[in-house]
Amino acid sequence: MGFYRRIRDNGRDQFYFLFVFSCTSLLAVQEHPESSEKVSTVYVLGLVVMKAIFYCLLAIVAVSIADELSVKNSSHKKLFCYKCNTVDNSSCASPLNKTAAKDFLVDCTDVKEKPILVKDKDPVGCRIIDMTVMEQNRIVRECAYSGHNVQRAKHAGNKGVISYVTQCDESECNTAKPLSVVSASTVLIPVVAAMILRYIIMGLILFLGYATLLSLSALFIYMIGSILYVYVLARNLGLTVDVRKLGEWAVVTGGTDGIGKCYAIELAKRGLNVLILGLMVAPNVQVDTIEVDFARADLNKYKSIEEKFKTIDIGVLVNNVGMSYVYPEYLHELDLQFLLDLINVNCVSTTLLTQMAINQMLPKKRGAIVNISSSLASFRTAFLTAYSASKAFIKTFTLSLVREYGNSGIYIQCVSPFYVVSKMSKIRKPSFFIPLPAVYAKSAVDTIGVTSNTNGILAHSILGSLSSLVLPSIMSYFTSRHMRTIRNAFLRKNNKIK
Numbered sequence: 001m002g003f004y005r006r007i008r009d010n011g012r013d014q015f016y017f018l019f020v021f022s023c024t025s026l027l028a029v030q031e032h033p034e035s036s037e038k039v040s041t042v043y044v045l046g047l048v049v050m051k052a053i054f055y056c057l058l059a060i061v062a063v064s065i066a067d068e069l070s071v072k073n074s075s076h077k078k079l080f081c082y083k084c085n086t087v088d089n090s091s092c093a094s095p096l097n098k099t100a101a102k103d104f105l106v107d108c109t110d111v112k113e114k115p116i117l118v119k120d121k122d123p124v125g126c127r128i129i130d131m132t133v134m135e136q137n138r139i140v141r142e143c144a145y146s147g148h149n150v151q152r153a154k155h156a157g158n159k160g161v162i163s164y165v166t167q168c169d170e171s172e173c174n175t176a177k178p179l180s181v182v183s184a185s186t187v188l189i190p191v192v193a194a195m196i197l198r199y200i201i202m203g204l205i206l207f208l209g210y211a212t213l214l215s216l217s218a219l220f221i222y223m224i225g226s227i228l229y230v231y232v233l234a235r236n237l238g239l240t241v242d243v244r245k246l247g248e249w250a251v252v253t254g255g256t257d258g259i260g261k262c263y264a265i266e267l268a269k270r271g272l273n274v275l276i277l278g279l280m281v282a283p284n285v286q287v288d289t290i291e292v293d294f295a296r297a298d299l300n301k302y303k304s305i306e307e308k309f310k311t312i313d314i315g316v317l318v319n320n321v322g323m324s325y326v327y328p329e330y331l332h333e334l335d336l337q338f339l340l341d342l343i344n345v346n347c348v349s350t351t352l353l354t355q356m357a358i359n360q361m362l363p364k365k366r367g368a369i370v371n372i373s374s375s376l377a378s379f380r381t382a383f384l385t386a387y388s389a390s391k392a393f394i395k396t397f398t399l400s401l402v403r404e405y406g407n408s409g410i411y412i413q414c415v416s417p418f419y420v421v422s423k424m425s426k427i428r429k430p431s432f433f434i435p436l437p438a439v440y441a442k443s444a445v446d447t448i449g450v451t452s453n454t455n456g457i458l459a460h461s462i463l464g465s466l467s468s469l470v471l472p473s474i475m476s477y478f479t480s481r482h483m484r485t486i487r488n489a490f491l492r493k494n495n496k497i498k
Helices: 002-013 015-027 041-072 098-104 184-236 258-269 299-310 336-364 385-404 437-446 458-468 472-493
Strands: 079-082 105-107 162-167 249-253 273-278 288-291 314-319 367-372 410-415
Touching (some): 184 437, 249 258, 249 336, 258 273, 258 437, 314 336, 336 367, 336 385, 367 385, 385 410
Parallel strands (some): 249 314, 273 288, 314 367
Antiparallel strands (some): 079 162
C-alpha cells in the first residue's frame, strides 16, 4: 500500500508538471502508418490522447519508484518528529503518553530540502521540516496507535529544546517492538538521495515540457511575423521587387485562363512584355503567344521554344500550366495516356522551361522563376494521387533550386495556392479564403523576391500556417474524405452510381 500511496500522491501533487509534460508527449506521438483509408479522426485523436496519458502515467511511476527505492535502501522507512510549540513542552502532550502523543507525531520522511531536526534558536522543534513536506501538516498516527514507545533525544546546542524523533517501519507498526532514536545524519542520506533522484527526473521532464511550450510559442510568433512581413511590411517599406528591372519579357505557361492569365495581365500592367505558352491564344490580352500542347510536346518542340527564349530578354518565368483530374478517382481506373499527359504537363514542362530560363538569366545575374504548385503538395491526398504527387514534385524541385542558385541573383519561388475561383476548382463565388484569380495574382506578384515559398495571398497563408500545425495524418484524412465526397457527388450527377 505504501507504493500505491506514493503513486497517488505524486499524481496529485505533481499535476502541474504532468500538464507541462503532456505537451512533450504530444510532440512525441509518431505518425500512424496508414495502410488504408479506414483510419478515422477519432482513432487518430484517440491515439494521441492515449499516448499522452501513457507518458504521464509513466512519469508518475518513475518518480514514485525513485521515492520507494530511496526509502527501501535506507535503514529507516519512516521518520516522525514530535512537534512541540514551546521550550518547556507545556503546550504539548507528553511523548511518553502514547494516547495523547498521537496528535503530535509528524511525518518528516519526504522533505523537499535538507532537514533540520532541531534548530538552535527555534523552540519549535520539527516544525521547519513539517512545513516542507509535500503534504503540509499531515499527521501520521499509525505508530502512536500501535502502542510503540516514543523515545526522546535532547539537542546538544540548546538543552531547553527537546526534539522527539521516531522511526517506524511500516511492516512492524503492529508489533510491540519499541522505536529507536534517529539522528539527523542517519536521515539525510536516504532523503537527499530521493530528493536528487526526484529532481533529476522531474527536472528533465519539465525541461522538455517547457522547451516544447517555448518552441511552439516561437513557432507561432514566427508564423505571424512571416505573414505580416510578406503581406504588410514588405509592401509598405518598399521591399518588393520591381519586375521591370529583371528583364523586358515575362513568359507565362498556361496563361490563357485562371491564375496564369491573371499573372500575365498583372505582369503586363507592371510594364513587361508577355509571352504566353499554351493551347489557346488569350482573347483579351495583346501579347506574343506560342501555341503549345505540353501534354504531347516532344523534344523538338521544346528546342523551338528554347530558340525563342534566346531572342528575348526574359525577366520573369511563370510555370503555371497544370493538369488535374476531371473528378477524384482511384489510380487504377485512370487511363495510362491521361497519366502520361499529366506528368508531362505538370512535371516535364516545369523542369525543362526552368532549365532554359536559368541558362539565360545566369549570365545576367538577374531574373525570377515562379513555379505554381498547390496546397495539396503538402498533404497525402487520396483520389488525386498523381496530381498531388506532381505538385509535390514541383515544390521539392523549386525549393531545391533555391538552395542551388541562392547566390546567383535569380529569385526562385514556389507558390502553393489553395482554392481560387476558376474552371479547374469549379467554384464560382469568391470569398475571403477563395479569392478571384486576379486578386490572387496581384498579391502573388508582390511576393516575388520577398519570399521563396508562399501561398500567394494573405488568406491562403493563414490556411497554410494553420494546416502546418495539424498532424499530417489528420490533414490527409480530411482532404481524402473531401475528395471522396466530391467523387461520389460527381458520379451521382452523371448517373454512374446509384
